[in-house]
Amino acid sequence: MKQEVYDLIRQFKHYDAFWAVAENVEEDAECQRIFQLILGITDFVCELEGDLEQIKQQADQGNPYMAYAYARYMDIISPDSNSIDNAYDYYTRAQEGGVPDAYARLAAMFRDGDLGEVDLRKYEELLNEGIEHESSAAAYYMLLDMVYGNNNAIADPKRAYEMAENFTKTGDFHYGRFYIIMGKADEELGRYANASNNFELATQYGFAEGYYWQALSECMDPRTGEIVDEDRFGELTELGEENGSSSASIAYLLIVSEEEYQSFSQENQKQVHEAVEYVLNTAIEKGNGMAAYFLGLNYEGGYCGYEKDAAKAFSCYTKGAILHDNNASRAAARMILEDHTAPEEYSEDFGYELLYRALQLGNDCLRDVIAAYCSGHLTAHAAMIESTYLPMFHKLPKEDDNESYDDDDTYNDDHEYLYDGEQEVGEDDWSAPAKE
DSSP states (O other): HHHHHHHHTTTOHHHOOOHHHTTTTTTHHHHHHHHOOOOTOOOGGGGGGGGGHHHHHHHTOOHHHHHHHHHHHHHHHHHHHHHHHHHHHHHHHHHHHHHHHHHHHHHHHHHTTTTOOOOOHHHHHHHHHHTTTOOHHHHHHHHHHHHTTTTEEEOHHHHHHHHHHHHTTTSSOOOOOOHHHHHHHHHHHOOOHHHHHHHHHHHHOOOOOOHHHHHHHHBBTTTTOOOOOOOHHHHHHHHHHHTOOEEEEEETTTTTTTTHHHOOOOHHOOOOOOHHHHHHHOOOOOOOOOHHHHHHHHHHHHHHTTTOOOHHHHHHHHHHHHOHHHHHHHHHHHHHHSOOOOOOOOHHHHHHHHHHHHTTTTTTTTHHHHHHHHOOOGGHHHHHHIIIIIHHHHHOOOSSSOOOOTTTTTOOOOOOOOOOSSSSSSTSSOOOOOOO
């Protein structure tokens, strides 16, 4: 039976694989491992919507693995205003019931500030506990931090590669994200051909997201961020789209620039617009915050056949913020604080909270947050800003030789809020996937 489940995952039939192992997940250790692996494939989780009542019922009856599944849905899809609280509650039940990956998911909530302030001490503590319990997700987060030097980790992509490779040498079926780690480490080490091979290996273990990363690795100039082989890029992202990767679906659409769109016939424009509408909304349903961000850009700028609509743009950006997209949160803040195009019911205080949220999620807006704080805003976050963000700010280089920082400065009207194409791949940029 296990081989049949492995084959289902390789064929991207994650829903069938999920229910095949769910029957014995409380008793069988390999079913438990595969169950957690499947729930690590974020684009799949939305498929559980029709089964959510059944999953919750089993969770409430004491099945810790179903508690984990219910928490994953709440965490990734965020269907209502209580989603974060429910995710935390059911992750905690799963953790207490012995589900190793629950440690990692709780850790991520502290890392991302989902529960209030970012708490990297708690993040590290829970990750270490998860690793002690042999959580693949905890190992993935630890190695990702090691590749880039994030979250107090020392950057060491070579060691991260070696450790991830060791994980792929044990067991009959691997966690595909370890190949993603190896590919990202390869990129940091300049081994782009090897990176592409590793991203492709991830697809062989059910991670269609590997096609997305493979497309970027093979077809994007790492110095400029430009796509240099559109045919191959389209081929790989289409494969990702066919097998359920929302990030690949979005990337496939981005081949068409607004200038090219305007040169199309009316019929072709209509077809492209309908494709964009379908892909972005489907990706949002899968919990992809980047899709909400791009949909917001289309409404705000009137791109790709969309009528300009500031209210719809703002709604998309705030949805993206809920789905952990830092660019979306920052764009929503800009609409309130700088452009004054957000719906009138949203206050300046809400705008500053959105800006602060963007920083928590990794956006490069530290200067703006400090300027806001020094102007008397964000006082509810004073302790965190004083202890963590102000010291970080004082280590930043000045933006130009003549710049001086004044506590009376407010928003810099020249500061660019929208993505400028210069962030590091895998961090703040459009190539970052949905929450993992």
